[in-house]
Amino acid sequence: MFQLVNVEFAEWTKLIPESEIRRLLRYKVKYYFAGGKPGVLPLGAFPLIMMEIAKAELEAIFSGHEKRVIDDYNYGPTEGLPEVRKVMARIMRERDGLDLDPEEGWKDVLITTGSQQAIHLIMDVLTNPGDLVVVPQPVYLGFVNVVSKFLSNVITVPSDLNGVIPEYVEEAITAAEKQLGKKPKMVYVVPDSDNPSGTTMPEDRRRKLLDIVKDKDIYLVEDAAYREIQFRGEKLKPIRHLDKEGTHVIYLRSTSKEVAVLRVGYSLMPPEVREQVIKAKGYNDLCTPTITQKIAALYYERYFEEYIKKVREGYRKRYEAMAKAIDENFPEGIRTDPTGGFFIWWISENKEFDAKKFLEEVAIPNEVLYVPGEAFYPIKGYSYDPESGKLVNATRKKNEMRLSYSYSTVEEIEEGISFLGRLLRQHS
Numbered sequence: 001m002f003q004l005v006n007v008e009f010a011e012w013t014k015l016i017p018e019s020e021i022r023r024l025l026r027y028k029v030k031y032y033f034a035g036g037k038p039g040v041l042p043l044g045a046f047p048l049i050m051m052e053i054a055k056a057e058l059e060a061i062f063s064g065h066e067k068r069v070i071d072d073y074n075y076g077p078t079e080g081l082p083e084v085r086k087v088m089a090r091i092m093r094e095r096d097g098l099d100l101d102p103e104e105g106w107k108d109v110l111i112t113t114g115s116q117q118a119i120h121l122i123m124d125v126l127t128n129p130g131d132l133v134v135v136p137q138p139v140y141l142g143f144v145n146v147v148s149k150f151l152s153n154v155i156t157v158p159s160d161l162n163g164v165i166p167e168y169v170e171e172a173i174t175a176a177e178k179q180l181g182k183k184p185k186m187v188y189v190v191p192d193s194d195n196p197s198g199t200t201m202p203e204d205r206r207r208k209l210l211d212i213v214k215d216k217d218i219y220l221v222e223d224a225a226y227r228e229i230q231f232r233g234e235k236l237k238p239i240r241h242l243d244k245e246g247t248h249v250i251y252l253r254s255t256s257k258e259v260a261v262l263r264v265g266y267s268l269m270p271p272e273v274r275e276q277v278i279k280a281k282g283y284n285d286l287c288t289p290t291i292t293q294k295i296a297a298l299y300y301e302r303y304f305e306e307y308i309k310k311v312r313e314g315y316r317k318r319y320e321a322m323a324k325a326i327d328e329n330f331p332e333g334i335r336t337d338p339t340g341g342f343f344i345w346w347i348s349e350n351k352e353f354d355a356k357k358f359l360e361e362v363a364i365p366n367e368v369l370y371v372p373g374e375a376f377y378p379i380k381g382y383s384y385d386p387e388s389g390k391l392v393n394a395t396r397k398k399n400e401m402r403l404s405y406s407y408s409t410v411e412e413i414e415e416g417i418s419f420l421g422r423l424l425r426q427h428s
């Protein structure tokens with residue numbers, strides 16, 4: 001037996017278990033509906049981009065401009081390469097209708113190593129232990145666990161088929177002020193095709209939410225990870241579009257779902273937040289890899305418009321296959337009906353149904369993987385209870401599951417979801 005070093009680990013390591021999704025990623029199963037891994041990728045574009053980069057580099061090397069190539073494999077500015085920030089500024093101007101100055105607006109864009117890093121850095125610079133953050137219930141696991149990591153607390157607020165309910169957000173903030181003597185520092189939402197619930201917030205809710213954060217003078221983190229994966233219905237303007245001056249909304253976009261997992265996130269933040277975030281990023285990763293930033297920029301410049309339609313279409317087919325298979329095969333329950341994104345949220349009518357237990361005891365042994373809904377509830381913190389108008393200890397529901405249609409083919413979805421439906425009927 002080795003002797004363990006007698007050093008105590010940081011407080012948060014005891015609080016937070018390994019991410020349920022990372023744990024589930026290890027299983028190799030026949031029917032995979034767990035993590036939100038992209039499965040519709042613009043495969044034709046990448047070899048061309050890489051050949052173009054390779055050709056330019058060879059030319060530079062053989063024409064005595066090695067220095068230019070050396071920079072491709074070097075440290076770059078912490079906030080991202082200017083030419084890449086310019087491309088991303090154009091994307092947000094043209095596709096989100098954001099009022100970014102055509103000449104200078106790119107300077108507001110920050111490149112991060114995935115939008116996950118932006119989440120981490122925002123929490124790092126804005127929260128102290130014991131601070132409060134308001135989130136929908138259920139909520140993206142990769143956000144709440146970072147909140148807990150910084151020893152802050154979340155307040156979960158009920159949501160419905162249109163996302164989080166703004167009135168309850170307002171009441172939850174007031175309740176926090178009264179009960180805990182503290183104003184939350186921010187509200188976090190995924191307005192376009194939420195992870196995990198698949199819901200999209202209608203425009204009136206977006207406006208209300210912005211009014212609330214402005215009135216309370218706190219930040220709103222708008223996580224737009226699925227912004228481009230909107231395959232039916234109207235594509236709504238981001239909340240950041242309504243926040244004309246960009247004073248309250250921290251707007252996070254990502255290449256991961258709309259291109260590929262290049263680990264390139266792009267964001268806009270109020271200047272005072274951005275300044276601190278860049279400082280923190282400098283200590284976190286020094287810079288985002290230069291070569292992947294260049295791949296991303298070339299992709300958006302040359303291929304994005306053409307491929308995004310195909311990508312969306314691919315996900316629409318997968319969504320349709322999953323929705324139909326659930327409706328035809330699952331026992332009584334309700335599901336969300338996403339207009340985009342990667343996920344359907346299913347709630348069993350049987351309140352006693354334990355999705356986690358079922359996963360371990362039935363689904364995994366039968367080679368089916370999904371994520372039990374309870375993974376999307378915080379480990380600790382508060383929930384706003386509209387009936388009493390009070391904050392109570394965070395609660396978790398067990399009879400829910402998140403089903404991802406992003407990674408599996410239509411055939412695998414049809415077969416796997418029908419099979420899961422049969423298992424659910426037999427065993428619950």
Ligand SMILES: Cc1ncc(COP(=O)(O)O)c(C=O)c1O
Nearest residue numbers: 114115116140195225254256265
């Ligand atoms: C809602 C949401 N935000 C952020 C992320 C992280 O994205 P990225 O790959 O850009 O770090 C994800 C990834 O699944 C997500 O679903």
